[in-house]
Amino acid sequence: MSEHATSRAFSVALGIGLLVLTAITVKAAFINLGAFNPVVALLIATIKATLVVLFFMHVKGASEKLTGVVVVAGFFFLAILLSLSMADYLTRAWR
Amino acid sequence: MSDSHATAVDTADPPQLRHHFADMEQQKNSASLGMWLFLVTEIMFFGGLFCAYLIYRLMHFNAFAAASQQLDIRWGAFNTAVLLISSVTVVLAVRAAQDGSRKQLVAYLIVTVLLGLTFLGVKAIEYKEKFEKHHVPGPTFAFTNTFDDNGKQIPVNPKEAELFYSLYFAMTGMHALHMIIGCGLFSVLAILAWKGHYSPGYYTPIENAGLYWHLVDIIWIYLFPLLYLISRHS
Numbered sequence: 562m563s564e565h566a567t568s569r570a571f572s573v574a575l576g577i578g579l580l581v582l583t584a585i586t587v588k589a590a591f592i593n594l595g596a597f598n599p600v601v602a603l604l605i606a607t608i609k610a611t612l613v614v615l616f617f618m619h620v621k622g623a624s625e626k627l628t629g630v631v632v633v634a635g636f637f638f639l640a641i642l643l644s645l646s647m648a649d650y651l652t653r654a655w656r
Numbered sequence: 657m658s659d660s661h662a663t664a665v666d667t668a669d670p671p672q673l674r675h676h677f678a679d680m681e682q683q684k685n686s687a688s689l690g691m692w693l694f695l696v697t698e699i700m701f702f703g704g705l706f707c708a709y710l711i712y713r714l715m716h717f718n719a720f721a722a723a724s725q726q727l728d729i730r731w732g733a734f735n736t737a738v739l740l741i742s743s744v745t746v747v748l749a750v751r752a753a754q755d756g757s758r759k760q761l762v763a764y765l766i767v768t769v770l771l772g773l774t775f776l777g778v779k780a781i782e783y784k785e786k787f788e789k790h791h792v793p794g795p796t797f798a799f800t801n802t803f804d805d806n807g808k809q810i811p812v813n814p815k816e817a818e819l820f821y822s823l824y825f826a827m828t829g830m831h832a833l834h835m836i837i838g839c840g841l842f843s844v845l846a847i848l849a850w851k852g853h854y855s856p857g858y859y860t861p862i863e864n865a866g867l868y869w870h871l872v873d874i875i876w877i878y879l880f881p882l883l884y885l886i887s888r889h890s
Binding site: 569572573575576579580583584586587590591592593594595598599602603605606609610613614617618625627628631632634635636638639642643646647650651 | 685688689692693695696699700703704706707710711714715729733736737740741743744746747748751866867870871873874877878880881882884885886888889
């Protein structure tokens with residue numbers, strides 16, 4: 562199993578990268594991008610979350626492939642919850 | 657079934673291996689899979705709260721933006737940094753367990769708990785400020801701030817702002833509860849690690865508690881922009 566161990570230097574570098582992304586998202590919040598402010602903020606959050614899931618939670622390189630299936634299925638059902646709810650509420654004014 | 661009591665071929669197995677698993681590798685993978693199934697239920701649980709927040713933000717945008725602007729970005733950003741650093745210390749703790757260095761493992765676990773307590777301390781400061789400004793939902797709730805639409809001040813319905821703070825306390829409160837559980841978990845693991853319960857051959861509890869901690873971190877990664885950031889400009 563030791564071949565799946567992440568090196569310390571990589572973990573610390575990734576942590577610094579995540580802190581830099583946090584600084585960028587705070588800076589971006591004070592720039593008026595109109596409708597794109599939430600888009601940029603949530604895009605950066607998704608990049609951060611993906612990095613944490615893949616490298617800190619060892620989903621990338623997990624020896625058990627079923628784990629990856631469970632993770633993808635979990636986020637897939639979350640996507641259904643959010644997208645169908647939003648498809649409803651965002652289009653109610655279209656009548 | 658009962659005639660195989662005498663077989664002693666498994667004497668080389670570590671004491672942590674349960675009899676229904678073939679080997680430690682299979683046991684570890686099963687534990688990891690089970691942990692992920694639990695984490696998926698957590699994702700759906702917080703997903704429901706996120707969904708409710710997005711819908712109400714859509715329906716009462718001006719009030720939600722005005723209420724969100726009352727949160728202090730500096731505390732939110734500081735707490736985000738604290739949680740990200742604690743995620744790195746968790747990774748380093750798992751790595752120390754893999755290498756079998758007990759003192760490093762205990763040290764990283766303690767640092768993680770201290771970072772978690774720092775987060776909770778900052779959260780307490782923020783909650784205290786909410787009480788002082790009467791921004792806690794309930795009979796004493798008051799909201800007089802206006803929505804700043806490019807310099808034009810639009811008054812907002814306090815009832816709608818109260819809805820924002822209800823969701824704010826529900827989401828950050830539930831997240832804080834998970835942090836408290838995580839701190840307790842890592843405190844117990846630090847004691848067990850100090851007693852030498854874990855070795856490079858068996859450190860599953862450290863790894864699974866780490867998975868839990870990372871998920872709590874991810875939830876905050878989304879809470880921070882949704883509550884603090886996205887309503888600064890409209």
